[in-house]
Each structure stands twice: as C-alpha cells, then as structure tokens.
Amino acid sequence: MTFFATADAFTDALHSLPAPDLSASAAAEARQAQLTKPAGSLGRLEEIAVFMAQWQGNPRPRADRIAAVIFAGNHGCAVQGISAFPPEVTEQMVANFRDGGAAINALTHACGASLDVIALDLNRPTADISYGPAMSEGECLDALNSGAAAVSGECDLLLPGEMGIGNTTPAAALCAASFGGGAASWVGRGTGVDDATFARKRHLVARALVLHEQHCTSAFEALRRLGGREIVAMAGAMLAARQKRIPVMLDGFIACSAIAPLAREVPGIVDHCLAAHQSGEGAHGRLLAALRLQPLLALDMRLGEGSGAAVAAQIVRSALSAHDRMATFAEAAVAGVP
C-alpha cells in the first residue's frame, strides 16, 4: 500500500501532523488528581498516563496491544569494514528473530508485545554513502511505505526496532546532517569496534557529509542520501503512527537517528514519542538532548532491535495500571486535600 506516493507527499504529511487530544489529557490529569496518593507522587508515571491519554484520545488509555516491528536492511558502506561483525549477520539475525532466539524475542515476550520482522531487500544493500546517495527517490519511498504499512491501527503503543550491520555509521551521518557538529560528535563504537575501525567510521562519515550535507535541505533528502532502508522504514512508521495518533516508544541511537531529520524540519514530530532509554552508544545522550527528549531508563544497553523500547514498555504498562486501577479519594473514603 502506498502512503507516500512522492517525496512531496511525505513532506506534506510531515507538515500536517495531528495534534494531541487535549480534552482527553485534561480528563486524565483530573483523574490523577483524585487518585489516592499525594499529588505528583508517582512522578513520571503520571506524565506517561497523561501522554498516553492525549494521543489515544482516551482519558483511561490502554497498553494491551503493544506492537514491536523490526526492520532489517543492509548497507553498502559496510564493505569498508565499519562494524565488529560481517554484513551477513543481518540476514542471520532475521532468521534468529523468526526462530524466537534474539534478545527482542525474549523482551517482547516479557512485556506482552507482538513482534513483526520486516526484511527490506537484504540482498540489495544501499549504495555506499561516502560515494553517493544511499538510495534513489523510488527506493527511499519504498522504504518509507514499508514502514508506514507496518503500523496497524489496532495498536496502543508502537515499538520500532532495527537490524542492519553497519547502521550506526549512517545513523551518525543523519545526526550530523540534522544537528551539526560533524562526524566526531556522532560516531560511536556500535557493536564494539576497535580503534582502527572507529577511525575508519569517522573518516567515512566525514566524507559522506562533504558529499551530501549541503543537499540535505529536507528530511526526505537527508534520509535518501544518508539513511538505510531499515532507518527510513522506521521514519515512515513513526510518521504513520503519528497520523493514526499511536504513541511511539523510541529505542536507542539508531531509532532516534531515524526521526532526527524529521525533527530538524518539524520539531513537533517527536511529540507522540517517548524515549525509552539512553543507550551506551556515546552520542545518544547528545541526540536525545537535540530531540528534547528525556529517557525513561539508563541501563547501559546498546543493542538496538527495539530492545530498550520493549523494556520501557513495561513502565508504560505500570503507569497505565496505576492510572486505571487505583481508587479515588472518594471511592476509598480517604481524606483528600482539605
């Protein structure tokens, strides 16, 4: 199904985002004020309940149907040796996801989420971003549409994840093109690369920026030139979720890099997103700050796959359980504020 027929259609969608339902959030805030606890004592759990209410348009929001979707893609630049693992691991991990053996399988099981795995042309890597654009316009649109098509309307919370050996490199390039600072500010150790590989990554991103940075005048063009199919698909899924008012739990550095060019163009695109955690990838803290998001967790995870999002989804479930199940002062006959 085609959600974005052209680059302009994608840009138009980005510039006409639905607003939150403020009557639902006001009703949720009013309920929080009546629950049997001192005001504010559940801290950010209270904010999460109100956040979920305003996007679901429901003063008693639900987290029964949590959907994780992993997008997988391969990267032309991976042949330069920029990961601690070889590119064939992308496809092998897709098989592992389908067999149920990966971290994300265990973590979605723990939080009660469904898991879809969408492999995007794994035998056709993107072009090397240090030599030219990663994708043609048509290829970029295909990836955006694959992402958008993966978002079911029957979903309370979306957890976009990714798998793509080498993808911390295009992710760093997207961050630099979106927020400045150059390669040195954004390139990190990914799967745990040694010093020589780290230097190669920085060099590759610096070259890609020389080639593309001045042409990244729109979110679409940044995604097309510097992204990868799985990264672009996450961006498409995040935008489609917003169009359906489905809240999104952002995972680590790579998931956040997907929304970075969109946020540079329209900062409010992150309003329906929560940041699950601060990843161990060095630049993730800087990226969260640029997106103006406060992570829920800091567990030194640095995996991707949507793993941090699946852990943080349990916090959302806790927040909504308290919001829905607690008694009010009146119901419990507890003396409230005089």
Ligand SMILES: Cc1cc2ncn([C@H]3O[C@H](COP(=O)(O)O)[C@@H](O)[C@H]3O)c2cc1C
């Ligand atoms: C076995 C394995 C499972 C993974 N699951 C996620 N990633 C993560 O590591 C990759 C990014 O790091 P880099 O840029 O250094 O290649 C992505 O595939 C990301 O999802 C994995 C990596 C490996 C090796």
Ligand SMILES: O=C(O)c1cccnc1
């Ligand atoms: O934060 C992430 O998303 C991440 C970091 C390192 C490797 N893979 C993913």
